[in-house]
Amino acid sequence: MLKVWGRLSSVNVQKVVWCADELGLAYERVDAGGKFGGNDTPRYLAMNPNGLVPVIEDGDFVLYESNAIVRYLAARAASESLWPSAARARADVDRWMEWQSTTFTPAMWAAFWMLIRTAPEKRDAAAVEASRAKGEKCAAILDAHLESRRFLAGEAFTLADIVNGCAAHRWLNLPLAREPRPHLERWYAELKSRPGSLQVTSQALT
């Protein structure tokens, strides 16, 4: 059976779990990383020399990097809807996936780390504010894009929505003041109503 290594509090593990649930795949998830540890053993480092989660094992095939994993799962299931094969449609999905991993999640990272994983007396308020401001820029981009589209790549739900949905779940649940973003919030509410999202969107940030 497909094995997913990684704790569910990791945004990158969340992408894999959400994708697998959307596809209705049978899999076993093994807690690793963070408080669970286990990601610095020789066995783990042989699967991912970076010592990071997630990793998947599919028989004798081992893969790390969350966005590569969700693309693999969509391709393995021949899911034309999640990851379309037409060049421009695929490029559009890929663009939003790259944007999530290089721009949106890094923007809010310091705010997340300070507000969720750092004791109050050790928080750096200036770092939180700088990160909040960067997160707002990303939220504004998503909001404007979603004003005229149901999902990020148009009318169909794709991998772009899964990976950005995980990031949006984090952004919208951070305990800080945010600008109202009606289109982003409408999109996220629709994502939340999808059964495949529940393991992620029902979870508190930890």
Ligand SMILES: N[C@@H](CCC(=O)N[C@@H](CS)C(=O)NCC(=O)O)C(=O)O
């Ligand atoms: N680019 C990698 C990043 C993976 C990553 O940074 N994983 C973090 C959790 S989100 C991690 O393993 N941190 C160490 C730990 O959990 O012990 C991916 O997308 O899979």
